Amino acid sequence: MAQQQNKLKLYSHWISSCSCRIRIVLNLKGLEYQYIPVNLRKGEHLSPDFQKLNPIGYVPVLVDCDDVISDSFAIFMYLEEKYPQIPLLPSDLHKKALNIQVANIVCSSIQPLQNRAVLVCLRVNLSLLCNCIEEKVGPDEKIPWAKFHIEKGFGALEKLLKDHAGRYVTGDEVSMADAFLAPQIDAGIKRFNVDMARFPILTRLNEAYSVLPEFQKAMPENQPDAPTA
Ligand SMILES: N[C@@H](CCC(=O)N[C@@H](CS)C(=O)NCC(=O)O)C(=O)O
Secondary structure (H helix, E strand, O other): OOOOOOOEEEEEOOOOHHHHHHHHHHHHOOOOEEEEEOOHHHOHHHOHHHHHHOOOOOOOEEEEOOEEEEOHHHHHHHHHHHOOOOOOOOOOHHHHHHHHHHHHHHHHHHHHHOOHHHHOOEEEOOEEEOOOHHHHOOHHHHHHHHHHHHHHHHHHHHHHHOOOOOOEOOEOOOOHHHHHHHHHHHHHHHOOOOOHHHOHHHHHHHHHHOOOHHHHOOOHHHOOOOOOO
16 A cells, blocks of 8 residues: 555546546555545536636546645656655556557547547536537437547557567556546447457457456446446
């Protein structure tokens, strides 16, 4: 267990892949945290209180005493520097760059295109908030849209990792890229029906994650706010 003076607070939604990245990182670093659920389906992220924490209204948000950090990439960097006992960025320069590249492909070129706010309308009280594929293009288009962008990203990752992946993304040690990639693969399979037969390296990595307790504890279905049935 890493040296930790105060309990961290994580604002999270069970199915949010961005929150899942940080749950994995916290588990890998052995950091205890208080889980604060934010229900995106009920629009709790749009409340003035939550937007004081993160003006763009997205989870995750990490609170560490007086420090409030949002955006999973920034949260990762903060935790990596504050809790270096279990490092998740390799010191090898090339491996480090590859970690950042993989994490960025997930968080800049895949996940934003499958974000709920992009895909589906949200009803909050009596207002319907829409500016999404479901409304602008059509309800049947939202899954194919997301799937196209996920598969494009997965195809690129397969090519990129061909000469680098070991048991995990950059070798035989779990690192940052794994924490970002695992929730994206999980979402691709469970939420968007991606056929993983086209992505053998990612399939193998996903199998490796499935036996790591730090990853499994972080998965959507194991969160306190996940629906029970
Ligand atoms: N770049 C941000 C993206 C955060 C983000 O998109 N979070 C999603 C959940 S994974 C969210 O809160 N969506 C709100 C919505 O769909 O309205 C990060 O990496 O933390």
